[in-house]
Amino acid sequence: MAAKLKLQLKSVERRRHMRVDVKLLGRYMLADRREFPCQTVNMSPGGLAIDAPVRGDIGERVVIYLDQLGRVEGRIARHTERGFAIQMTMPLSKREKIANQLTWLLNRDALGGAENRSHERIIPLRLRSILRIDGDHEHIVQLIDVSISGAAVATTAKPALGTKLKLGQTDSEVVRHFEGGLAVRFDKLIPIERFDENIKL
Structure with a gap:
């Protein structure tokens, strides 16, 4: 069991930096509970960048709901020209699910x-x-x-x-x-x- 979990962890970590340019619409909620629309710019199992009308503070907790992916959460790591990027703070099972979903999105155009x-x-x-x-x-x-x-x-x-x-x-x-x-x-x-x-x- 421990060996299997170790292999799963290695698999997720290998894909952690697999950054995909993907456009998904969604909404995000800042720590003060204000909600705004957003769109992803790129995404990996460890983080994502979004176009957002209102930037939070560096380190602020953000909850994002994305079409086709559902809920993700993390903390703002940096500001970008049109929004911000977050580092996800989620368990292995959720990161593995996102890695699988990114694989699906990569193959979507070919389907x-x-x-x-x-x-x-x-x-x-x-x-x-x-x-x-x-x-x-x-x-x-x-x-x-x-x-x-x-x-x-x-x-x-x-x-x-x-x-x-x-x-x-x-x-x-x-x-x-x-x-x-x-x-x-x-x-x-x-x-x-x-x-x-x-x-x-």
């Missing part, structure tokens, strides 16, 4: 087609799920994000495109492979009343 979901994506609180292939082959996977029409999962399994499977209890179909995982399309849209961070597939 195209039906699985290029226009629906809002969320990161569920229950990250672990089970992928069932052919009814009896099971793989423990980590959810990267979920929309009402599909999901991206981190897994080493590579079932062929078009393979029918279950993600948790949800009937799905493999629509694309990407580095470190795959994208599935649900056979039926998830009812909107079930679609929040507490969702269990």
Whole structure:
């Protein structure tokens, strides 16, 4: 167990400085609880820079909610010409989740087609799920994000495109492979009343 955790830590640390130019809209809250809109400039599993109308103080705690990524938090490390950059203060599990999501975003332009979901994506609180292939082959996977029409999962399994499977209890179909995982399309849209961070597939 200790060896596995050590490998996970090394994996996250290797990707900690993987800075990606990515444009995500969101909102941020300063320490005085004022909220403002923002847009990311670039991001890594250890920090991000945003365009922001109001800068906080260096060292000030900031909470940011980003489309497709959800909540991140940290402290302002430096001011930029159009905003500021933060250093994230989050546990290993959250940094690993962000690293996986950045991998997804890097591959997003190459995905195209039906699985290029226009629906809002969320990161569920229950990250672990089970992928069932052919009814009896099971793989423990980590959810990267979920929309009402599909999901991206981190897994080493590579079932062929078009393979029918279950993600948790949800009937799905493999629509694309990407580095470190795959994208599935649900056979039926998830009812909107079930679609929040507490969702269990």
